[in-house]
Amino acid sequence: MITLRNVSKTFTLHNQGSAVIEVVSDVSLSIEPGECVALTGASGAGKSTLMRMIYGNYLAQAGQIRIGDTDIVQATPREIIALRREVLGYVSQFLRVVPRVPTLDVVAEPLRVLGVSEDDAQSRARDLLNRLNIPERLWSLSPTTFSGGEQQRVNIARGFAHAYPALLLDEPTASLDAANREVVLSLIEDAKARGAAIVGIFHDEAARARVCDREIDVGRFTPGLAA
Secondary structure, three states: OEEEEEEEEEEEEHHHOOEEEEEEEEEEEEEOOOOEEEEEOOOOOOHHHHHHHHHOOOOOOEEEEEEOOEEOOOOOHHHHHHHHHHOEEEEOOOOOOOOOOOHHHHHHHHHHOOOOOHHHHHHHHHHHHHHOOOOHHHOOOOHHHOOHHHHHHHHHHHHOOOOOOEEEEEOOOOOOOHHHHHHHHHHHHHHHHOOOEEEEEOOOHHHHHHHOOEEEEHHHHOOOOOO
């Protein structure tokens, strides 16, 4: 479902004499439906960069990144938008939403854009918000007013609203209490059971051991870090 072949990425530092920094080089890996793979490695190894390339936020200098039948490296912006709407979900560490939009609408939005009825979209949103222990009295408020932990749970609810065939998870259990951590791990297990291919960064070793089928050390693709 997710396949990378000979992927490389550099950054050019224009404010430092146009120095070129090679972040990752010759990355090849694949993730099958129903599999969760953890990206591991030291800070600076390129884990977040690799995730952003898979999502299409960063453009690879070389190689191929395929999500199903779509090559992210060659795709048009319109194709990437369609892929994100229907196929590829991304739960980041940070909630980015339009201010003043109610939390219930934020979580239901991924379903609305797919043509799901308003009743069904809101029903799914309510179920996830209840499951993630967001009090109903907050649902009509913008999540921009919430605590960091509440915002993270809203972000997770939105990321799991649609049954994406492929999912990217960036520290999904970070800063969560034990009860909500358990809910998130259960959501990941449910996604695996329905066949989602998942790539994640998990600094929580116990969480990684529970939901991940294998680990990929990104350091071996990082110039200067590879053994």
